[in-house]
Amino acid sequence: MVIEHVVILIRSISAFVLLLIITRFLGKQTLSNMNFHEFVTAVILGAIAANFAFNEKIQIGHLLISLAVFTFTSYALSKIVIKNRKVRMWTEGTPTILIEGGNILEENLKKNHLTLDTLNQMLRQKDIFDYGEIEYALLEINGKISVMKKKEYQNVTLKDLRKGSKDVGQFPIELVMDGQLLEGNLKVNNIPPEWVTDKLTARGKQLEDVFYAVKGSNGQLYIDFYHDKISHPIDIE
Structure with missing residues (x-):
């Protein structure tokens, strides 16, 4: 009985160390803004590690192979x-745009299975209680919300004070990504x-x-x- 407990202890510690090594190998993105394939990978690796720790009926070699396959698959996909x-x-x-010009896009809420209560909570966490303040609100791929306030509700910067600008801001338009023109964005915004x-x-x-x-x-x-002609880029370890 004592031997079995020791075996489980060793397997549990080994599973923890393996997951730590795998997480370091996959990179910081896995910890912060987890996307779909990283979420699936995390769930699968967690399940494998749990079996590695507690399921003595499964051979360790098979579990290690599974860990290696899913780790390198996720790495290659990234x-x-x-x-x-x-x-x-x-x-x-x-x-996904959820709010445009202070107007809620109901269809986009439905597509992302969001309720008004959830949307209101996410906006309150951004210190926004009035829809009239919002120019755009987007649901990011990590499930968080980003908000661009209307010009009159944005924080005043030193540049604004100097110029006294009252121009109405527009939503940023992505034009090029990875060396390729985003033709859809150009067409919608009438940019040749x-x-x-x-x-x-x-x-x-x-x-x-x-x-x-x-x-x-x-x-x-x-x-x-x-x-970018930066000879010594900064990387905080």
């Missing part, structure tokens, strides 16, 4: 989604592709050089290139 936007959209989904390419040409760059480009709420174009 690398693929970085390179391929279509795969990323399929596995992770896309943000030539406008983007001309902006890049003026900077001596090509579309393939662009990692991400977005037209901000202030109408300014923000471009991030693959090579």
Whole structure:
């Protein structure tokens, strides 16, 4: 009886250590903004680790093989989604607009199985109690909500005080991602592709050089290139 307890103790500690190693291997994204495939991986790995700790009928070798397969599958998929936007959209989904111009989009609430009570709670956690303050509210792929307030309800910055700007902000428009034009966004917002390419040409760059480009709420174009010319990037360990 004592031997059995010792075996379970050793297996439990081993399962914990294995999960810790796997989590470190898969990266920080698994801990913070968990998406669909990472959630599935976490559930499966947790179940395997639990069996590894307590189910003596299952051979340890089989459990280790399962852990290795799911770990490397998740790792490979995480690398693929970085390179391929279509795969990323399929596995992770896309943000959903819940509120636009202070108006609730009921159909989008239904599609995401959200009630008004849940939406109100999420908004209160953002210190928002009045729908009239909201320009856009999005449900992110990690299940959290992001809110862009109307211009008159946004916090005043030093730039606002200097310029006294009262322009109505627009929702940021993503134009380029991973070196590819987002033609759907361009078409909906009546932005010709030539406008983007001309902006890049003026900077001596090509579309393939662009990692991400977005037209901000202030109408300014923000471009991030693959090579940022940062010789010593900071990485906080």
